[in-house]
Amino acid sequence: MSPLDFxxxxxxxxxxxxxxxxxxxxxxxxxxxxxxxxxxxxxxSTTRQPVAATTIPLDNRLCGLAQRLLNSLPEDEPxxxxxxxxxxxxxxxxxxxxxxxxxxxxxxxxKAVNDIAVKAKWDVDRIVRNNDALRWKALLTGTPTxxxxxxxxxxxxxxxxxxxxxxxxxxxxxxIRDPRLAALLAxxxxxxxxxxxxxxxxxxxxx
Numbered sequence: 001m002s003p004l005d006f007x008x009x010x011x012x013x014x015x016x017x018x019x020x021x022x023x024x025x026x027x028x029x030x031x032x033x034x035x036x037x038x039x040x041x042x043x044x045s046t047t048r049q050p051v052a053a054t055t056i057p058l059d060n061r062l063c064g065l066a067q068r069l070l071n072s073l074p075e076d077e078p079x080x081x082x083x084x085x086x087x088x089x090x091x092x093x094x095x096x097x098x099x100x101x102x103x104x105x106x107x108x109x110x111k112a113v114n115d116i117a118v119k120a121k122w123d124v125d126r127i128v129r130n131n132d133a134l135r136w137k138a139l140l141t142g143t144p145t146x147x148x149x150x151x152x153x154x155x156x157x158x159x160x161x162x163x164x165x166x167x168x169x170x171x172x173x174x175x176i177r178d179p180r181l182a183a184l185l186a187x188x189x190x191x192x193x194x195x196x197x198x199x200x201x202x203x204x205x206x207x
Contacts, residue, residue, distance in 0.1 A: 062091055063158035070160060078122050080163055085110035087162075088150065099153050105146025113139055113166055124184050137185050140168040141176075 069087050074080055088107035092100055116136055120126035127136050144165050151162045169177045176182035 058095065059157050061094060065091055066154050066158050066160050077166060078117065081110055081114055081166055084163060085114055102146040102149040106150045109144040109147055124181060128184050133185055140166055141170060
């Protein structure tokens with residue numbers, strides 16, 4: 001082997017040795033960077049990402065309940081009145097401001113109606129016998145507080161129409177149109193006129 005070949009061979013060996021040394025250092029550095037950083041107490045610290053709280057927008061919740069109500073709404077008035085009481089009561093739990101006040105008032109109206117009607121099985125004769133005729137007529141011939149306001153709010157927000165409240169049809173003079181119903185509820189409209197008491201005789205003192 002000539003001196004020139006020996007120098008070439010030595011250079012090649014040095015090059016391979018340098019290459020493997022660099023690769024070994026890279027592997028060691030990469031392994032160390034992958035290890036978790038220990039806290040001063042010896043425990044491995046982990047960073048937890050905060051869980052984002054999800055809430056359903058008020059209008060979405062309100063409209064979802066309204067649509068579900070209409071999709072499953074029964075046909076008979078007694079069942080509708082019970083469903084409406086449930087709807088107004090539930091929606092009042094997550095609303096605020098004037099809308100919540102109107103929903104609470106509407107819920108109270110339907111509760112008052114159902115308390116009387118369910119007990120009498122929606123029979124007006126029984127309502128009269130139960131001495132609830134006066135309250136019944138006041139509820140069904142007056143303007144129920146909160147009901148129309150709540151229906152309008154749902155109509156504006158959800159583009160759906162909730163059922164009308166139960167009522168007694170009146171004529172232009174405010175009299176009940178149904179003759180039989182008018183006859184049943186008529187006694188509560190009549191004021192009992194009692195004759196004025198006769199004046200007591202004046203005692204005269206003899207002179």
